[in-house]
Amino acid sequence: MQFDLEDEEEVLPAVRDTPESILLRHSDGQLVQQALEQLPVAYREVLLLCEVEEMSYQELSATLAIPMGTVMSRLSRARKALRDGLQIQFPNRMNQRVNHGL
Amino acid sequence: MVCESWKSKLDIYLDGELGEPETRTFDAHVRGCPLCSADALTRVQMKRAIQAAGKRFTPSADFRRRIEQSIAPKAPRSFRLRWMVLAAAAMILVVGALTSTYMATQSGRDVAYRDHIVSEIADLHVETLASSSPVDVISTDRHTVKPWFQGKIPFAFNLPELQNSEFSLLGGRMTYLDQTPGAHLIYDVRKHHISVFVFQERSLPAKLDEKSLSPNRLSFSMETWSQGGLRYFVIGDASAGDIDRLSKLFKAAP
Numbered sequence: 598m599q600f601d602l603e604d605e606e607e608v609l610p611a612v613r614d615t616p617e618s619i620l621l622r623h624s625d626g627q628l629v630q631q632a633l634e635q636l637p638v639a640y641r642e643v644l645l646l647c648e649v650e651e652m653s654y655q656e657l658s659a660t661l662a663i664p665m666g667t668v669m670s671r672l673s674r675a676r677k678a679l680r681d682g683l684q685i686q687f688p689n690r691m692n693q694r695v696n697h698g699l
Numbered sequence: 700m701v702c703e704s705w706k707s708k709l710d711i712y713l714d715g716e717l718g719e720p721e722t723r724t725f726d727a728h729v730r731g732c733p734l735c736s737a738d739a740l741t742r743v744q745m746k747r748a749i750q751a752a753g754k755r756f757t758p759s760a761d762f763r764r765r766i767e768q769s770i771a772p773k774a775p776r777s778f779r780l781r782w783m784v785l786a787a788a789a790m791i792l793v794v795g796a797l798t799s800t801y802m803a804t805q806s807g808r809d810v811a812y813r814d815h816i817v818s819e820i821a822d823l824h825v826e827t828l829a830s831s832s833p834v835d836v837i838s839t840d841r842h843t844v845k846p847w848f849q850g851k852i853p854f855a856f857n858l859p860e861l862q863n864s865e866f867s868l869l870g871g872r873m874t875y876l877d878q879t880p881g882a883h884l885i886y887d888v889r890k891h892h893i894s895v896f897v898f899q900e901r902s903l904p905a906k907l908d909e910k911s912l913s914p915n916r917l918s919f920s921m922e923t924w925s926q927g928g929l930r931y932f933v934i935g936d937a938s939a940g941d942i943d944r945l946s947k948l949f950k951a952a953p
Contacts, residue, residue, distance in 0.1 A: 629748040629749065629751070629752040630752040630755060633752055633753070644753075645749070645753045647714065648746055648750045648753060649749070649750055653716065654714070654716050669711060672710065673710060676710065676742075679745070679749070680745070
């Protein structure tokens with residue numbers, strides 16, 4: 598797909614293949630699971646309640662007995678911690694793929 | 700619009716917690732901003748990955764107790780992947796993602812698996828549309844594209860002759876479906892893009908009952924079949940007729 602001048606008015610999402618997006622696209626769930634298990638329990642807790650139990654911020658606030666602001670900041674920090682955890686594992690994983698001829 | 704200010708609220712938006720008027724403003728921004736929609740795509744992939752991993756996760760007793768003591772009942776969640784409707788701004792495509800509410804109302808591992816596969820295929824297709832380099836081998840010639848896959852995937856397949864048809868081949872790339880390697884071909888028909896995926900049937904963990912797939916639940920058309928030990932998926936925002944015609948051409952390829 599060439600980016601022609603005629604296409605200027607179209608806005609294409611600028612997907613640069615970050616290690617993160619490649620990883621998430623191709624990873625087995627085990628990597629993410631491992632990274633989750635390595636998180637501090639408070640971070641893991643808030644992520645699972647949000648994504649698996651699908652709790653609203655209001656419910657998270659009530660369940661964990663923390664103010665709404667803390668819910669949001671804790672989620673943000675937890676997601677960043679998970680991303681960091683995955684990127685540390687990623688270089689090793691890439692080598693494994695290369696060695697297995699994938 | 701400085702994307703930094705949007706970025707700080709992106710997670711809240713994707714959690715469905717922004718509130719109606721601000722959510723609409725956000726929708727409009729993401730629709731027009733390639734950086735934010737790319738960022739949103741990555742974050743949604745992360746959310747889905749957490750959800751999938753979490754479903755396998757065994758929580759500690761303390762964690763369980765806390766959940767049991769939480770307030771019930773849960774309010775129904777707004778459609779969380781709605782941003783995907785907007786992200787492919789330049790592409791006419793609108794993706795109706797299968798949400799977890801679907802899994803809550805239907806039972807059976809076969810249904811869950813089928814939806815998972817359809818969802819994965821849809822994701823692979825959309826990601827390609829959003830990419831600045833959607834194919835690894837650029838060629839309209841099937842005699843160039845087909846041999847390119849040799850050594851990269853553990854099977855061979857035939858591409859149809861499209862000389863006198865409305866379809867043209869743009870190229871191909873390798874892809875994975877649940878760790879299974881396969882081929883991804885991209886075709887063009889009247890400015891719509893159609894993806895054709897080919898995998899080895901035996902590498903897929905469970906059987907797919909193609910008759911039970913209901914294309915009208917999705918905003919795009921899809922066809923799938925098994926032939927010669929290979930599983931084919933044809934998907935795109937072209938008309939169902941176009942999808943069908945391309946599928947027939949593939950089925951007839953020698």
